[in-house]
Amino acid sequence: MANHGFIRRCIRETIEGLREGLTHFSGPSRAAVIYAITPEDPIYICDPQNLLAGHEPKFKELYIDSQEWRKKNFIQYDKKKFSNLVHEKNLGLAGLISYGGRSSAIGFQMWFTDHHPDMCTIGPTERWLEHAVYRFSHDMANEEELYTGISGSFLKEYATHAIRDYIVDAMNVLIGWDTRLRVYPLLEAVLKISRTPEEGEWPRGKLIFVEKNSLSKMNFILELPEAEQPVLDNVKHIRKLLQSVENSDLKLVATENTIIGITRENHPHLSILADFKGRYGFLALNDELVCSFSDGHFKSTTHKAKLVQVEEALMDSDLGAEDATALFKIVAGIVHSAASQRHGCSIVIDLNESPVFIMGHSLLHPLDLKNQENCDLARSLSKVDGALHIGADVKLHRFACLLQGRNVPGENRARGARFNSALRFTAEHKNVIVIVVSSDTPVSIMMGGEVLETKWKRDTSVMCNIPVPLETWVSTGK
Structure with a gap:
């Protein structure tokens, strides 16, 4: 079996590449792994940035109190083999995306990263983790003498491949293995078009890619003769044609090679849609969002207001991971609704065991915001002057609240009454x-009389990349 120094090196370089790649794709991201080299080995964990903190009871239940995981999908250990992978699907833990597998070279491995609430879908990230499973298995099979150290580099630059892998898997589910639509060329075309301005304007409009055998089933408003169909490699020409479908329900139709014409239809049984919205855009398979794109790169973001500071504050609070994630998603939904409808609002997240008193409309029975109808009502109530008051119990306790307090040093008269009142209120109330959300300025997050700035957990230069037994980690929390 490989020595521990070699294993540590593989894990360190794989985690770093994975973390850096996912950070470019989704914003600040962490990565961790749980593994056992042979089916009989102790199970280890490497979690350099405390990604898995708070999930100790679940890991104890899954991997220490029970040994069923060793027997499930058992594969005989043989370090010369790595391609006979049996996949272990996402564990579905709050705030995390996970994916794992087993092979002859590694008896068990499960990789983890952050589940950012503003993702279009987690599918590409799962494919990214799946490739980490493959790379680690491959490295262990190769032995130290043949180790090239390129797994981290592969994972760092995996974004386009992850998008392609996710789309191909989804297409196979939708129509089987007989599709002839090649994905890489169209992904390349989308990125090239997205960074090509025309008369100083960034591209807007919709372009759908379909299989050639679907064309006969489509109704075209305009169809080009085969000899005059522009090829996708002629990016400047395609960019000009895109102007014909701006600000309308019309769409350019393309195969993987050429532009066919213009239609008003949504899609045939299978299509890939690129929706250009200026400096950014979205990629969708049929009606399901896959990712966004901007600055010549694919991203996981929905391009809605980011609330990283709120996410960090909730994760650092005494709330459990599940409640923190639920509360964040609810608050983010209210913020995004207010921003999209261009009305201002304020939201008080009260993390005290007994909510503080705020002057406003109190509710006889607080609304459980985990109920979607109640959540929709809270979004409507956010339009009323004053703040929503949401407790740590994920319930709405009051609305139209007046936030008061004494002067604080960080006030900014240019930001208006809503901003400064909120700043004063947080200065006088702990755990709030x-x-x-202003109609014309970025979202502001405040706590303790200060506007919170984005932070990230720890500098990578001081991270501990040494795996430890999972049993030790569960009992000590590190």
Whole structure:
């Protein structure tokens, strides 16, 4: 079996490449792994940035109290083999995306990263983790003498491949293995078009890619003769044609090679849609969002207001991971609704065991915001002057609240009454976060009389990349 120094090196370089790649794709991201080299080995964990903190009870239940994981999908250990992978699907833990597998070279491995709430879908990230499973298995099979150290580099630059892998898997589910639509050329075309301005304007409009055998089933408003169909490699020409479908329900139709014409239809049984919205855009398979794109790169973001500071504050609070994730998603939904409808609002997130008193409309029975109808009602109530008051119990306790307090040093008269009142209120109340959404300025997050700035957990230069037994980690929390 490989020595521990070699294993540590493989894991360190794989985690770093994975973390850096996912950070470019989704924003600040962490990565961790749980593994056992042979089916009989102790199970280890490497979690350099405390990604898995708070999930100790679940890991104890899955991997220490029970040994069923060793017997499930058992594969005989043989370090010369790595391609006979049996996949282990996402564990579905709050705030995490996970994916694992087994092979002859590694008896068990499960990789983890952050589940950012503003993702279009987690599918590409799962494919990314799946490739980490493959790379680690491959490295262990190769032995130290043949180790090239390129797994981290592969994972760092895996974004386009992850998008392609996710789309191909989804197409195989939709129509089987007989599709002839090649994905890489169209992904390349989308990125090239997205960074090509025309008369100083960035591209807007919709372009759909379909299989050639679907064309006969489509109704075209305009169809080009085969000899005059522009090829996708002629990016400047395609960019000009895209102007014909701007600000309308029309769409350019393309195969993987050429532009065919213009239609008003949504799609045949299978299509890939690129929706250009200026400096950014979205990629969708049929009606399901896959990812966005901007600055010549694919991203996981939905391009809605980011609330990283709120996410960090909730994860650092005494709330459990599940409640923190639920509360964040609810608050983010209210913020995004207010931003999209261009109305200001304020939200008080009260993390005290007994909510503080705020002057406003109190509710006889607080609304459980885990109920979607109640959540929709809270979004409507956010339009009323004053703040929403949401407790740590994920319930709405009051609305139209007046936030008061004495002067604080960080006030900014240019930001208006809503901003400064919220700042004063947080200065006088502990364990309270206030989010202010203005109709014409960025979202502001305040706590303790200060506007919170984005932070990240720890500098990578001081991270501990040494795996430890999972049993030790569960009992000590490190």
